[in-house]
Amino acid sequence: MWKFIVRRILITIPQIILLSVLLFLLAQAMPGDALSGLVDPNVSLEQKNALREKLGLNAPWYEKYGEWASGLVQGDLGQSFRFKMPVSDLIEQRMINTFWLSLATLIITYIIAIPLGILSGRYNDTILDSSITGYTYIGFATPLFIFGLVMLWVFGYQLQWFPTSGSVTPGLEPGSFEYVLSKAQHLLLPAISMALIQTVSTVQYLRSEIVDTKQREFIITARAKGASESRVYNKHILRNSLLPIAAFFGYEITFLIGGTVFVEMIFGFPGMGQLFIESILLRDYSVVNAVVLIFGIAAILGALLSDIILSLVDPRIRIK
Amino acid sequence: MRNKLLEINNLKTSFRIGDNYYAAVDDVSLTVNNNEILGIVGESGSGKSALAFSIMGLHTRAKIEGNIFYKGQDIANISPAKLNKLRGDDLAMIFQDPLTALNPLMRIGDQIAETLILHKPEMSQKQRKERVLELIDLVRIPRPEHVYEQFPHELSGGMRQRVVIAIAIANRPDLLIADEPTTALDVTIQAQILDLIRELKNDLDSGVILITHDLGVVAEMADRVAVMYAGQIVEIAEVHTLFENPLHPYTKSLLNSVPTEGQEKLHVIQGVVPSLQKLPRKGCRFAARIPWVDASAHEEYPELHEVEPGHFVRCTCYSHFYFPDESKEAYAHGNS
Numbered sequence: 001m002w003k004f005i006v007r008r009i010l011i012t013i014p015q016i017i018l019l020s021v022l023l024f025l026l027a028q029a030m031p032g033d034a035l036s037g038l039v040d041p042n043v044s045l046e047q048k049n050a051l052r053e054k055l056g057l058n059a060p061w062y063e064k065y066g067e068w069a070s071g072l073v074q075g076d077l078g079q080s081f082r083f084k085m086p087v088s089d090l091i092e093q094r095m096i097n098t099f100w101l102s103l104a105t106l107i108i109t110y111i112i113a114i115p116l117g118i119l120s121g122r123y124n125d126t127i128l129d130s131s132i133t134g135y136t137y138i139g140f141a142t143p144l145f146i147f148g149l150v151m152l153w154v155f156g157y158q159l160q161w162f163p164t165s166g167s168v169t170p171g172l173e174p175g176s177f178e179y180v181l182s183k184a185q186h187l188l189l190p191a192i193s194m195a196l197i198q199t200v201s202t203v204q205y206l207r208s209e210i211v212d213t214k215q216r217e218f219i220i221t222a223r224a225k226g227a228s229e230s231r232v233y234n235k236h237i238l239r240n241s242l243l244p245i246a247a248f249f250g251y252e253i254t255f256l257i258g259g260t261v262f263v264e265m266i267f268g269f270p271g272m273g274q275l276f277i278e279s280i281l282l283r284d285y286s287v288v289n290a291v292v293l294i295f296g297i298a299a300i301l302g303a304l305l306s307d308i309i310l311s312l313v314d315p316r317i318r319i320k
Numbered sequence: 321m322r323n324k325l326l327e328i329n330n331l332k333t334s335f336r337i338g339d340n341y342y343a344a345v346d347d348v349s350l351t352v353n354n355n356e357i358l359g360i361v362g363e364s365g366s367g368k369s370a371l372a373f374s375i376m377g378l379h380t381r382a383k384i385e386g387n388i389f390y391k392g393q394d395i396a397n398i399s400p401a402k403l404n405k406l407r408g409d410d411l412a413m414i415f416q417d418p419l420t421a422l423n424p425l426m427r428i429g430d431q432i433a434e435t436l437i438l439h440k441p442e443m444s445q446k447q448r449k450e451r452v453l454e455l456i457d458l459v460r461i462p463r464p465e466h467v468y469e470q471f472p473h474e475l476s477g478g479m480r481q482r483v484v485i486a487i488a489i490a491n492r493p494d495l496l497i498a499d500e501p502t503t504a505l506d507v508t509i510q511a512q513i514l515d516l517i518r519e520l521k522n523d524l525d526s527g528v529i530l531i532t533h534d535l536g537v538v539a540e541m542a543d544r545v546a547v548m549y550a551g552q553i554v555e556i557a558e559v560h561t562l563f564e565n566p567l568h569p570y571t572k573s574l575l576n577s578v579p580t581e582g583q584e585k586l587h588v589i590q591g592v593v594p595s596l597q598k599l600p601r602k603g604c605r606f607a608a609r610i611p612w613v614d615a616s617a618h619e620e621y622p623e624l625h626e627v628e629p630g631h632f633v634r635c636t637c638y639s640h641f642y643f644p645d646e647s648k649e650a651y652a653h654g655n656s
Contacts, residue, residue, distance in 0.1 A: 217420040217421050218421055225487065236423055314425070315473070
């Protein structure tokens with residue numbers, strides 16, 4: 001099994017390298033470079049060209065890639081044009097914010113998905129099941145950016161239960177209890193909004209797994225052993241149905257990335273998603289690059305996580 | 321000494337298709353004694369498995385009418401809790417397909433131990449493990465200690481079927497239902513599994529219902545045989561009687577379809593078993609497949625007739641039945 005996991009981890013290395021090469025080539029294709037628009041318009045073209053030569057901007061792409069990549073490895077993501085600061089410093093705080101937002105969303109997603117999926121699957125084709133599947137259809141059909149706005153309007157502005165923007169109330173001492181509480185409060189509404197939409201695919205998935213597993217023959221074997229219905233569900237159906245859900249976990253991260261982009265914009269939450277959109281609008285390419293790279297790596301690691309979880313819980317995949 | 325273990329009276333098991341119920345098992349009555357193997361034969365779709373599942377109470381969405389007395393207790397109409405006390409303990413079942421009958425995520429040892437946990441909670445963990453290893457050994461799986469820790473996918477089909485048998489016999493059942501236990505296995509393994517079942521019957525003094533479509537298996541194993549067609553028993557008799565003096569047209573046709581030495585052409589029964597919805601509920605159900613026999617030979621509501629002690633045949637058409645000539649058969653086939 002360890003062999004499998006090590007091999008699986010090794011595969012991610014070329015994946016990440018390929019991702020960075022593609023990303024770099026795309027960035028190269030974007031118009032302009034570090035000098036255009038940044039230097040005095042009175043500087044002559046010759047001087048600019050000399051400067052380009054000196055800075056290595058005329059070097060072939062693979063040389064430039066090598067330089068960029070070696071910077072990356074050392075944690076140097078370049079400079080932001082807009083904020084005039086290293087991209088890594090800019091991203092750090094936002095990454096932490098997005099991490100907590102994603103974690104809260106994931107937890108709420110599963111808190112909703114598991115009971116609903118189990119109820120819907122166990123009592124399939126009843127009114128209870130129909131109303132749960134009804135919710136999932138609505139969830140599938142509702143765009144997150146509309147739903148987020150409605151949630152913000154209802155719970156943020158009308159009921160005023162939650163703050164409407166930011167990630168923390170200004171002026172609080174970092175590390176104090178009020179500070180943590182305020183962070184959690186700012187996190188909750190975007191996380192709930194995202195989870196309510198995101199959870200529907202997991203509910204559906206779990207439901208269909210349970211309905212499927214219920215008809216498998218080993219369930220009949222379990223009943224023939226004299227196991228009670230609740231034992232049949234807890235011991236046999238649930239474990240077999242939760243397995244693909246556990247494996248799905250890593251891919252949830254990929255969906256989260258898409259979700260945070262919308263939700264952070266709507267809720268004015270200073271995270272990676274918001275930074276991504278802002279940087280695109282400001283043509284802050286080094287930041288866009290860094291954010292896309294981090295999103296890409298997160299997706300690759302999510303898939304890795306899925307495979308590792310599956311290899312741990314499913315004996316059929318344990319390769320010796 | 322033979323005691324009546326199971327007595328089924330007028331059992332009718334119906335499934336809902338659309339708005340109507342259709343009986344897959346219709347008016348079946350039979351008895352099983354201990355230390356006896358009752359063979360049940362019939363084509364696919366004749367209701368053999370539906371009957372077995374009815375006895376075990378394993379149908380989740382079927383309507384069951386009639387009575388199933390196990391040692392005098394009507395198990396067709398008891399609470400799930402009481403039924404669960406019997407299932408896996410007194411009543412046990414061996415399933416058709418060993419490849420799907422085991423939980424893919426549970427170790428073999430745990431799957432066998434589960435029946436013991438359910439019915440012998442007083443056993444200590446150590447005793448239980450010993451018993452499981454003993455059972456694995458009993459069904460002749462080599463290296464019990466090793467197999468105990470394995471998962472189903474690591475075993476071959478024959479080995480998995482032995483595990484299924486080990487689960488079934490874990491609590492020394494009085495009634496064992498084997499639903500085509502060898503259909504999914506190759507011939508050499510088949511003989512070993514059948515030997516195993518027969519040995520267990522002798523050792524535990526149990527009654528066995530052996531469901532199969534293999535007449536060879538029945539001839540070798542069973543004490544009595546019930547022939548099922550379209551949800552009904554059409555003939556029931558001691559095994560020797562049935563093979564020497566088959567009466568019902570269906571039984572005769574089945575026996576005629578078995579290849580014998582020197583035979584050039586196999587007999588083929590015309591048509592197929594009608595589907596549940598298309599099954600005629602009136603008249604002889606086999607009539608459509610023997611169209612050359614005169615309609616007046618059949619009863620309007622065919623019943624089982626006792627033609628000699630312990631030998632029952634359904635419908636009067638048996639006394640008028642004959643096999644057509646090859647040429648006539650072609651003609652009849654063209655007409656039907």
